[in-house]
Amino acid sequence: xxxxxxxxxxxxxxxxxxxxxxxxxxxxxxxxxxxxxxxxxxxxxxxxxxxxxxxxxxxxxxxxxxxxxxxxxxxxxxxxxxxxxxxxxxxxxxxxxxxxxxxxxxxxxxxxxx
Amino acid sequence: xxxxxxxxxxxxxxxxxxxxxxxxxxxxxxxxxxxxxxxxxxxxxxxxxxxxxxxxxxxxxxxxxxxxxxxxxxxxxxxxxxxxxxxxxxxxxxxxxxxxxxxxxxxxxxxxxxxx
Numbered sequence: 001x002x003x004x005x006x007x008x009x010x011x012x013x014x015x016x017x018x019x020x021x022x023x024x025x026x027x028x029x030x031x032x033x034x035x036x037x038x039x040x041x042x043x044x045x046x047x048x049x050x051x052x053x054x055x056x057x058x059x060x061x062x063x064x065x066x067x068x069x070x071x072x073x074x075x076x077x078x079x080x081x082x083x084x085x086x087x088x089x090x091x092x093x094x095x096x097x098x099x100x101x102x103x104x105x106x107x108x109x110x111x112x113x114x
Numbered sequence: 115x116x117x118x119x120x121x122x123x124x125x126x127x128x129x130x131x132x133x134x135x136x137x138x139x140x141x142x143x144x145x146x147x148x149x150x151x152x153x154x155x156x157x158x159x160x161x162x163x164x165x166x167x168x169x170x171x172x173x174x175x176x177x178x179x180x181x182x183x184x185x186x187x188x189x190x191x192x193x194x195x196x197x198x199x200x201x202x203x204x205x206x207x208x209x210x211x212x213x214x215x216x217x218x219x220x221x222x223x224x225x226x227x228x229x230x
Contacts, residue, residue: 002160042223045217045220048217056217090159092159098211102149103149103218105158107157108157108159
């Protein structure tokens with residue numbers, strides 16, 4: 001158990017819809033990261049938050065947005081969903097910003113777009 | 115340019131033998147960290163081992179060791195005494211301190227199959 005909690009584990013929805021994925025980091029971790037893992041794109045970094053502030057941005061679509069709340073949990077919002085958004089979405093957390101800190105991953109949310 | 119390259123899409127190893135999974139990286143940052151993760155078929159990502167760019171010694175964690183060759187920019191994972199439960203996808207990742215600070219770059223992964 002990594003200590004990172006993601007909900008829901010599975011999500012099935014239709015094109016055009018909007019969903020929210022939730023992540024609770026490990027106790028004491030201030031950084032939260034979101035990743036998308038699909039068969040054709042591999043593991044892609046989406047965005048990072050540190051103590052409530054956006055810290056780094058990767059290949060995140062404009063239809064996607066995220067935030068980190070004062071209690072440090074984070075949400076990833078995906079809107080106007082397309083078939084290609086079907087993927088496994090991971091949240092990870094680390095203590096801070098240092099490059100020597102491993103990221104601990106949640107079990108992921110598997111999103112299926114029908 | 116690909117920052118992390120894992121050239122072995124799939125590897126096979128006999129149970130109880132050692133196996134090396136290759137990883138090469140590209141960075142101009144003087145300070146960076148290298149990580150290996152394991153992803154079993156159940157999907158979770160498990161942190162295995164870390165190597166810092168300034169570390170003089172190769173990292174070890176139980177049956178996992180990292181063969182770090184800085185001049186060659188390689189960070190190969192060595193798994194000793196393979197077990198059936200080691201069958202999984204393995205990812206090499208890098209975090210740079212100054213360039214792309216905050217982002218982790220992952221390789222495409224290597225699927226390891228341990229044969230009984």
